[in-house]
Amino acid sequence: MNFYITYFIVAIGLFGFSAIFALxxxxxxxxxSAFIQDRLGPTETGKFGSLQTVADIxxxxxxxxxxxxxxxxxxxxxxxxxxxxxxxxxxxxxPWGPGLAPSSLNLGLYYIFAVLSIETLGILMAxxxxxxxxxxxxxxxxxxxxxSYEIPAGFAIISVVMIAQSLNLQVISAQQxxxxxxxxxxxxxxxxxxxxxxxxxxxxxxxxxxxTFVIYFIASLAESNRAPFDIPEAESELVxxxxxxxxxxxxxxxxxxxxxxxxxxxMIAVVLFLGAWNTPLPNIGAVQLxxxxxxxxxxxxxxxxxxxxxxxxxxxxRWTLPRFRVDQLMNFCWKVLTPTAFVCMLISGLxxxxxx
Amino acid sequence: MSMVQFLFxxxxxxxxASALFVAAxxxxxxxxxxxxxxxxxxxxxxxxxxADFVAITQVVIYVGGILxxxxxxxxxxxxxxxxxxxxxxxxxxxxxxxxAILLAVLFLIVLVNVAINIxxxxxxxxQKSVAYKNYIQPDAAMTENIGVNLMTRxxxxxxxxxxxxxxALVGAAHLSRKEAKP
Numbered sequence: 001m002n003f004y005i006t007y008f009i010v011a012i013g014l015f016g017f018s019a020i021f022a023l024x025x026x027x028x029x030x031x032x033s034a035f036i037q038d039r040l041g042p043t044e045t046g047k048f049g050s051l052q053t054v055a056d057i058x059x060x061x062x063x064x065x066x067x068x069x070x071x072x073x074x075x076x077x078x079x080x081x082x083x084x085x086x087x088x089x090x091x092x093x094x095p096w097g098p099g100l101a102p103s104s105l106n107l108g109l110y111y112i113f114a115v116l117s118i119e120t121l122g123i124l125m126a127x128x129x130x131x132x133x134x135x136x137x138x139x140x141x142x143x144x145x146x147x148s149y150e151i152p153a154g155f156a157i158i159s160v161v162m163i164a165q166s167l168n169l170q171v172i173s174a175q176q177x178x179x180x181x182x183x184x185x186x187x188x189x190x191x192x193x194x195x196x197x198x199x200x201x202x203x204x205x206x207x208x209x210x211x212t213f214v215i216y217f218i219a220s221l222a223e224s225n226r227a228p229f230d231i232p233e234a235e236s237e238l239v240x241x242x243x244x245x246x247x248x249x250x251x252x253x254x255x256x257x258x259x260x261x262x263x264x265x266x267m268i269a270v271v272l273f274l275g276a277w278n279t280p281l282p283n284i285g286a287v288q289l290x291x292x293x294x295x296x297x298x299x300x301x302x303x304x305x306x307x308x309x310x311x312x313x314x315x316x317x318r319w320t321l322p323r324f325r326v327d328q329l330m331n332f333c334w335k336v337l338t339p340t341a342f343v344c345m346l347i348s349g350l351x352x353x354x355x356x
Numbered sequence: 357m358s359m360v361q362f363l364f365x366x367x368x369x370x371x372x373a374s375a376l377f378v379a380a381x382x383x384x385x386x387x388x389x390x391x392x393x394x395x396x397x398x399x400x401x402x403x404x405x406x407a408d409f410v411a412i413t414q415v416v417i418y419v420g421g422i423l424x425x426x427x428x429x430x431x432x433x434x435x436x437x438x439x440x441x442x443x444x445x446x447x448x449x450x451x452x453x454x455x456a457i458l459l460a461v462l463f464l465i466v467l468v469n470v471a472i473n474i475x476x477x478x479x480x481x482x483q484k485s486v487a488y489k490n491y492i493q494p495d496a497a498m499t500e501n502i503g504v505n506l507m508t509r510x511x512x513x514x515x516x517x518x519x520x521x522x523x524a525l526v527g528a529a530h531l532s533r534k535e536a537k538p
Contacts, residue, residue, distance in 0.1 A: 072385065
């Protein structure tokens with residue numbers, strides 16, 4: 001019975017982590033946006049406004065839950081839960097360090113791909129349940145966008161899997177550092193099995209994965225409905241898109257899902273392309289930097305740093321680039337990203353046959 | 357009752373109950389969302405049968421693809437059509453349903469017959485597998501197996517299906533094309 005209790009503790013811990021991350025993610029987003037727009041951002045509550053989001057969530061918890069009279073009450077009520085749970089399920093297989101993963105599924109990557117597609121359903125549910133024109137338009141846009149961008153993201157993932165030959169996220173992680181059980185080469189010619197560090201990361205093992213990484217990153221922005229792909233909630237046209245009618249705790253769940261999704265897609269990008277929990281420091285002769293900085297605690301540190309850096313890039317992009325128009329969005333996905341991802345997949349196959 | 361049996365009955369119950377709701381309810385949107393629960397329960401049953409790859413594929417294709425497409429079709433269709441469907445008179449037994457009932461009853465007879473007569477524990481190939489310990493362990497990685505079999509033993513059906521999908525894609529692209537200016 002004991003391991004069931006462990007499972008529950010791990011699940012509650014992950015939930016707590018995503019809640020705390022969302023809390024400080026919102027704060028960071030405000031400070032980053034303030035910096036980019038040459039403002040100060042929150043300053044009043046706590047030192048440097050650091051308690052602002054805590055105050056916000058306290059306010060949100062006390063708010064009344066308003067349900068529109070014409071809404072489909074059941075769907076309206078359940079939608080935020082489904083949106084959040086779809087993202088939260090993905091956290092179950094993420095690797096945090098060597099031997100440290102809530103569940104080391106041998107289909108982990110495919111599993112994440114599957115549960116993330118459930119989110120679309122929750123968004124459509126929210127849009128339809130609200131019985132509001134803005135909501136339904138936002139939901140339709142969101143679903144169309146997520147389905148379209150799943151294709152380049154999927155091909156980007158496949159080109160990594162072809163190099164790694166595994167769907168297990170722990171195996172993919174272990175391959176990108178000194179803990180690899182096979183021979184790894186930098187760009188196909190320099191054996192770095194014992195050097196490790198940044199040279200063993202997937203993006204440098206097969207350089208075409210750099211392009212794939214950019215494709216995946218763009219597609220993941222679109223999948224988490226972040227600017228410049230935030231036409232589902234374009235506030236100048238649609239008020240707030242699919243979550244127009246939500247208040248209080250339900251709105252908090254939609255928000256929590258968005259920030260968890262940002263973290264989740266960034267972490268997948270780190271695991272697939274940027275060396276997962278492996279250190280960026282290589283072994284140089286007697287200075288065994290990579291060997292010294294590999295381990296469970298170091299793993300958590302490295303993967304957290306890399307993931308937060310990617311989340312930072314997402315925020316930076318959001319406050320720098322203007323929003324896409326719908327037709328530009330679709331053209332970009334189908335005419336640029338998808339063919340490029342196809343070419344990358346082809347190169348992956350050739351790379352696997354001739355250079356590995 | 358072991359944990360696995362309990363889970364099997366739970367999933368089967370959820371799948372059957374939600375499927376009944378899907379068929380019986382008049383609220384079309386709710387029935388589509390309920391179908392989602394049926395599909396997830398089926399995925400759970402696949403996991404119990406140690407077909408985890410099939411389970412996840414089921415979620416990707418049906419929940420992420422087909423169900424969303426059904427919702428799109430529903431939300432884009434006109435209100436008159438939908439009203440017509442929900443206003444249909446719904447008698448449980450009518451002459452129009454006779455072929456369906458006949459088919460269902462015949463299938464039921466076949467299924468019950470199979471379930472009574474098969475005696476799964478005494479089938480020769482199952483006994484052989486048990487004797488040679490030729491069965492799947494819970495922690496086995498089956499993806500390679502599926503890939504190798506698709507590319508060798510089942511290559512012809514695989515290619516035939518891919519050609520079928522290709523034809524569908526070309527057809528869809530042709531249908532959605534703008535008319536050339538005369």
